[in-house]
Amino acid sequence: MAAAPAVRFPVFGLVRLLGLAAAAAILFWAVHFRGGMALSTEEESKLPLFNVHPVLMLIGLVALNGEALLAYKTVPGTKKLKKLVHLAVQFLAMFLSLIGLWAVWKFHDERKIDHLYTLHSWLGLTCFIFFSLQVD
């Protein structure tokens, strides 16, 4: 069987750049246009509490999870070290996403909005559960 062709395009660099750009853009959006972020707020709209959700979900499940997947290609050294970095970054992603989920749940509680009434919320929760089940 012929060997897979070598990719000369710097694809990992591009993927990392896109993750970084997305994280920077959502942070800027939350802080500059949406009134910032807070885990607890007296504001009636509770918007700063909600804003924690999209920011941490993207940084956690998209940017950091992507970085964790790339660890096998980007971290130099032994397979054991690559695996350790992969696991550590995925745990960080899981931790940040948990705070993001907790924030939107608390936002719904404080605004007296029902939970889990949209397709987004069910798909999101399913996605998070499958992500967490990967730990083996």
Ligand code: HEM
């Ligand atoms: C992988 C990433 C994400 C996951 C796993 C996720 C998960 C969830 C879950 C489980 C809820 C329901 C909370 C409740 O019922 O109390 C929710 C609500 C919400 N999320 Fe996300 N979310 C993600 C990303 C985002 C992003 C990036 C945005 C916005 C830019 C967003 C906007 C919302 C909004 C507006 C709600 C309230 C309405 C609703 O319940 O659907 N989410 N999310």
